[in-house]
Amino acid sequence: MFSTISVALLFIVLILFLTHMTKFKFGSIHKNGRSVPQLPPGPAPWPIIGCMPEMLSKKPVFRWIHRLMKEMDTDIACIRLGNVHVIPVTCPEIAREFLKKHDVTFSSRPTSMATRAYSGGFLTTILSPYGDQWMKMRRVIVSEIISPARYHWLKDKRTEEADNLVKYIYNRSTSSSRTVNVRTAARQYTANVIRKLMFSKRYFGEERADGGPTIAEEEHVEAIFTILKYLYAFCISDYFPWLVGLDLDGHEKFVKEAVSTVNNYHDPIIDARIGKWRRFGNLNEESTSNDPHDLLDVMATLKDSEGKPLLTPEEIKAQVTEIMFATIDNxxxxxxxxxxxxxxxxxxxxxxxxELDRVVGKERLVQECDIPHLNYIKACIREAFRLHPIAPFIPPHMAMSDAIVAGYFIPKGSHVLLSRLGLGRNPKVWNKPLEFRPERHFTSDCTEVQLTEPDLQFISFSTGRRGCVAPMLGTAMTVMLLARMVQGFNWMALPNVTSINLDESFEDLSLADPLIAHAEPRLPLHLYP
Incomplete structure (x- = not known):
């Protein structure tokens, strides 16, 4: 397999053969006989291939982009990769121009090898380009899957998983080691919640007595995080589509394996459920006499204006996977x-x-109804979203036409990348941006802290047509996860460890090492499931 350096050299040799090495300099652009504003500042690209050699040699790419913008002292840049103008943004004001003032223009998504594989050929909501299919699936998600009525309907299932989280941590905290792998507990809780909402089941096989994950659940979560890793990972074929199939950077292998793993777990459940509700393309009258029990039932029983199934099995399978990876990570x-x-x-x-002792007390476990009153807990979460985002950029927005944003020319087809990292750590916006200070999220006119951030000073659930459609569910899952952990247990570093290592992984934005901590129960024993 080619190394990234070899691929870069191959491209350079190709260009030497095709054309002389003349650098392109950003400046005024002439279109239809008139001058328009210049592109945002950026590195001078090579002919044809753009900055592809730099992208291939300066890994990880997101760190190179942010370093480049810092060196250029700019909040918006233009990096040409192949024929694609990639526009990273680290300024909230410019971000609001893209997602509010020009939201319609930037409502599409670029296509890629990974997004095609994950979305079943662009059948879903998050990954599909702007068009009829996206609008159809978005209507389904908003009106049928994450509506307020549906959210309240599934409350008991979410509570079950919050109880199971406490059970699992309690069993770990009373074991001989008294240690808890917080990463495992947190990821399995979020995965358990969405599996319960989707399939009415926590486990794919037999459950564990201590509430922890089995090998199957661990494999499922690992595959979901692999999907996320390669979702928008600056793959060569994202910018040179004719290279799909050659797998020059090895991404395709991991994408196919992750999709196969997830499908192996999901498809038998989905096929059986569709078979229960439908017969020969029509809804089964005998089955539909029963009410749906979960989100999969809802999708399987939706009907169009003619009484036929609204969603195909392929659409259901692709959308289930997308909902999974959209809810587990953040x-x-x-x-x-x-x-x-x-x-x-x-x-x-x-x-x-x-705060938890004052609002909830120590005679019951914290519940979702307490969330409006847990402002300090929510401030801690906002600060984690700001300082420690899950990914360096939000999914790219693609320009459907030429536009002028922040005084710069943004060509049709550009990929706009709002930087979670750059917005949340922007020193022009945040005082001492690298310090974890929950108090910064309290303002004089704030009566209730919200996890949403409409001004885009950091990214929690984004905004606009492509913003997260389920901030209520995301808020409930995140607050309940942190609140149950803090209320139920005293936490401290392991013996002989003076402090937790807060180094960030070089390859992504997770903790370099999973958080392993010492936990002790702090509530009456009858409260632990």
Missing amino acids: PSNAVEWAMAEMINQPEILKTATE
């Missing part, structure tokens, strides 16, 4: 980072615990 990452920061700053952990 809450688990934010809570793992928040716990690490709070253990290192015991006064923050103490303040959060005191």
Whole structure:
């Protein structure tokens, strides 16, 4: 297999053969006989291939992009990869121009090898380009899957998984080691919630007595995080589609394996459920006399205006996978980072615990109805979203036509990347941006802290047509995860460890090492499931 350096050299040799090495300089652009504003500042691209050699040699790409923008002292840049103008943004004001003022223009998504594989050929909501299919699936998601009525309908299932989280951590905390792998607990909680909402089941096989994951659940979660890793990973074929199939950077192999693993778990359940509700393309009258029990039932029983199934089996399978990877990552990452920061700053952990004791008490477990009153807990989560985002960029927005944004020319087909990292750590916006300070999220006119951030000073659920359609579910999952952990247990670093290592992984934005901590129950024993 070609190394990235070999691929870069191959491209350079090709260009030497095709054309002379003349650099392109950004400046005024002439279109239809008139001058338009210049492109955002950026590195001078090579002919034809753009900055592909730099992309291939300066891994990980997101760190190169942010380093480049810092060196150029710019909040918006233009990096040409092949014929694609990639536009990273780290300024909230410019971000709002893209997602509010020009939301219609930037409502599409670029296509790629990975997004095609994950979306079943662009059948879903998040990954599909703007068009009829996207509009159809978005209507289904908004009106049938994450509507307020549906959210309240599934409350008991979410509570079951919050109880199981406490059970699992309690069993770990009373074991001989008294240690808890917070990353495992957090990821399995989020995965358990969405599996319960989707399939009415936590496990794919037999459950474990201690509430922890089996090998099957661990494999499922690992495959979901592999999907996320390669979702928008600056693959060569994203910018040179004719290279799909050659797998020059090895992404295709991992994408196919992850999709296969997830499908092996999902498809038998989905096929059986569709078979239960439908017969020969029509809804089974005998089955439909029963009410749906979960989100899969809902999707399988939806009908169009002629009484026929609204969604094909392929659409259901693709959308189930997309919902899975859209809900598991952000809450688990934010809570793992928040716990690490709070253990290192015991006064923050103490303040959060005191809030829970004041609002909830110690005679019952915290519930979703308490969320509006847990402002300090939510401030801790906002601060984790700001300082420790799950991914460097939100999914790219693609320009459907030429536009002028922040005084710069943004060509049709450009990929706009709002930087979670750059927005949340922007020193022009945040005082001491690298410090974990939940108090910064309290303002004089704030009566209730919200996890949403419409001004895009950091990214939690984004905004606009392509923003997260389920902030209520995301808020409930994240707050309940952190609140149950803080209320139920005293947390501290392991013996002989002075503080938690807060180093960030070089390849992504997760903790370099999974958080392993010491936990002790702090509530009456009858409250532990």
